[in-house]
Amino acid sequence: MYKKYLKILISELLATFIFIFFAIGSVSVAISFNSVINELNLIIIALGAGLGVFISMSSFKNISEAHLNPAVTISMLISSKMNLLQSTIYIIAQLLGSIIAVTFLYYFVWFSLGKGVGVHSLALEINLFDGLIIETILTFILVFSILTTTKNNKTFLPFTVSLIVIMGQLIAVPLTGGSMNPARSFGPALVSWEWTNHWIYWCGPIFGGIIATSIYVLVFGSEEERKLLGIIKLK
Numbered sequence: 001m002y003k004k005y006l007k008i009l010i011s012e013l014l015a016t017f018i019f020i021f022f023a024i025g026s027v028s029v030a031i032s033f034n035s036v037i038n039e040l041n042l043i044i045i046a047l048g049a050g051l052g053v054f055i056s057m058s059s060f061k062n063i064s065e066a067h068l069n070p071a072v073t074i075s076m077l078i079s080s081k082m083n084l085l086q087s088t089i090y091i092i093a094q095l096l097g098s099i100i101a102v103t104f105l106y107y108f109v110w111f112s113l114g115k116g117v118g119v120h121s122l123a124l125e126i127n128l129f130d131g132l133i134i135e136t137i138l139t140f141i142l143v144f145s146i147l148t149t150t151k152n153n154k155t156f157l158p159f160t161v162s163l164i165v166i167m168g169q170l171i172a173v174p175l176t177g178g179s180m181n182p183a184r185s186f187g188p189a190l191v192s193w194e195w196t197n198h199w200i201y202w203c204g205p206i207f208g209g210i211i212a213t214s215i216y217v218l219v220f221g222s223e224e225e226r227k228l229l230g231i232i233k234l235k
Helices: 002-033 039-060 070-078 084-109 128-152 154-172 182-192 200-220 223-228
Strands: none
Touching: 002 039, 002 084, 002 182, 039 154, 070 084, 070 128, 070 182, 070 200, 084 182, 128 154, 128 200, 182 200, 200 223
């Protein structure tokens, strides 16, 4: 059992490391061209995050399923597809992968840009409630699409998720940063020690994931899945 969990831990850590490395690395590239987000920067950032997701999920989905995202892991937990220990290992691995990736980027790759690259923040015209709603909606779409694609054709899952991430970034980078993923927000915030409005990037994605999972199970799930919704398996 412990060997299985160790494999999950290492796989999910590496998968998240790769995703975050490319996602934050693309932000670094965009900023090196122009510190102001313009059309080219937005495309670079969106493609970096989307392709990072595609590479990670394609490489690791048959080992740890490559959630890459605590919001996705929590949705699997409340739908009883995972137990509490498994979900905890997933989330720890995701956060560690994010921290390690950002640390490497800050201190060994794009150190000339200084800290703060990739830290999510709200645009001036976006208030706290707006930011929370944006992150909730984006993650709702992400998690709901993961659930439906997994049921209909799991082979396309990496492609589907990467497209959603790209579109979410194109829409929301100028507004909230387009996180959809607490692990993506946590690494830069911790390494830079910048926590302004950071709670939004946990609450929004988790709320969105829980709502998406609940609707999916209640409307499209089996009788057994509906009975198990919200029941946390300890082992």
